[in-house]
Amino acid sequence: MKHPGPLSGVRVVDLTAMVMGPYCTQIMADMGADVVKIEPPAGDNTRYISVGPEPGMGGVFVNVNRGKRSVVLDLRSDEGVAALRELIADADVFVHSMRATAIAHLGFGYDEVAALNPSIVYTNCYGYGRGGPDSNLTAYDDTIQAECGLPSVQEQLTGESGYVGTIIADKVAGLTALYATIMALFHRERTGEGQEVEVAMFETMAAFMLVEHGNGAMFTPPLGPAVYPRVVAPNRKPYRTKDGRIAALVYNDKQWSAFVDAVKPPWAGEHFATLAQRAARIDEVYRLLGDTFLERTTQEWLDLLRSHDIPAAPVRTLDELFENPHLEEVGFFEEVESPYGTVRFPGPPAWFSRTPGRISGPAPRLGADTDEIIDDLRVAAAVRPVDAAAVRPVDAAAVRPVDAAAVRHEDTAAVRFDNIERDA
Structure with a gap:
């Protein structure tokens, strides 16, 4: 039935x-x-x-x-x-x-x-x-x-x-x-x-x-190649921590400001203050964040990032999905x-x-x-x-x-x- x-x-x-x-x-x-x-x-x-x-x-x-x-x-x-x-x-x-x-x-x-x-x-x-x-x-x-x-x-x-x-x-x-x-x-x-x-x-x-990768190629004449730069940045990958890996996206200006205020990375100057500025140098941003994430454990980062409403998650295996709380x-x-x-x-x-x-x-x-x-x-x-x-x-x-x-x-x-x- x-x-x-x-x-x-x-x-x-x-x-x-x-x-x-x-x-x-x-x-x-x-x-x-x-x-x-x-x-x-x-x-x-x-x-x-x-x-x-x-x-x-x-x-x-x-x-x-x-x-x-x-x-x-x-x-x-x-x-x-x-x-x-x-x-x-x-x-x-x-x-x-x-x-x-x-x-x-x-x-x-x-x-x-x-x-x-x-x-x-x-x-x-x-x-x-x-x-x-x-x-x-x-x-x-x-x-x-x-x-x-x-x-x-x-x-x-x-x-x-x-x-x-x-x-x-x-x-x-x-x-x-x-x-x-x-x-x-x-x-x-x-x-x-x-x-x-x-x-x-x-x-x-x-x-x-082509939802995101159509990008500049959709216009006549083309304004750029068919690619969305952020998602193909070589340093876009889960970050290594002291004891494992973590996925995190410090993306919009509110999240960036909260991250900088809480972590105070020495490299985060005015040249990275806006989303447009970070987007123009996105692979460099990912590389610098990668260096910073090595300083704490995965759980320490999860606690800090989530307390500021910054998207973050541990890197899980497929088998772990079957036991996910x-x-x-x-x-x-x-x-x-x-x-x-x-x-x-x-x-x-x-x-x-x-x-x-x-x-x-x-x-x-x-x-x-x-x-x-x-x-x-x-x-x-x-x-x-x-x-x-x-x-x-x-x-x-x-x-x-x-x-x-x-x-x-x-x-x-x-x-x-x-x-x-x-x-x-």
């Missing part, structure tokens, strides 16, 4: 894999939507790419597919196609992460889906948008980071080109697909009109990077019982006073919900007219549950539903 979150009553047919699309639909599931995840017989590749309690239940998959239902369909069979068409007929949202040519080849392009369900919100999750020459290129987080300039920015910061230590392109694009889908649902709520939505990783990350106090983590053990999930970060989101269940084993959902389709077909030309009868034998432990994820006999590897 889904919980009464803000998307309660919304049904999503999820034909995505890897992270971008599943992250989008995972948040929808947390917010109460009924998300039906369609998987090929081999399953979503992320089932197998990280540690997990049993085969096919890797940690990445378990997190971005929590609260969903899994149905295995072979979309190269008439029966699998018929079942998906029936699911689409009753859905509010259809999300996929296949290339445009692949989804069209299967017969589930926007026009075909809209013919089955005119009010549906149809979201394409692409690597590159359809309107450009790169639309058929494969897309990974690493290659999109490179395309959007992230390694170049890292090189300015550290002296060496590199990726950031998270799959930022997948996640930012997933969030963008989420808000775009919700906007289309809002429009439908007002007008009854469904529509097609397109979100591409490259375009998303280009927009994301603030996160514990706000109930950030939720423990969910599953057939494969207890899982402690990071919960939804958004709070609603009337329709709170929550994790409605664990990630499903491969094909765990196939029988239930196919039975529901049969019942629905028995109580409403069905266009026989459009929807073929469902053969349960063709869409039966699959034993994930018995299926090799390298199997290419079935269509892959991601934006990276496809056989269609």
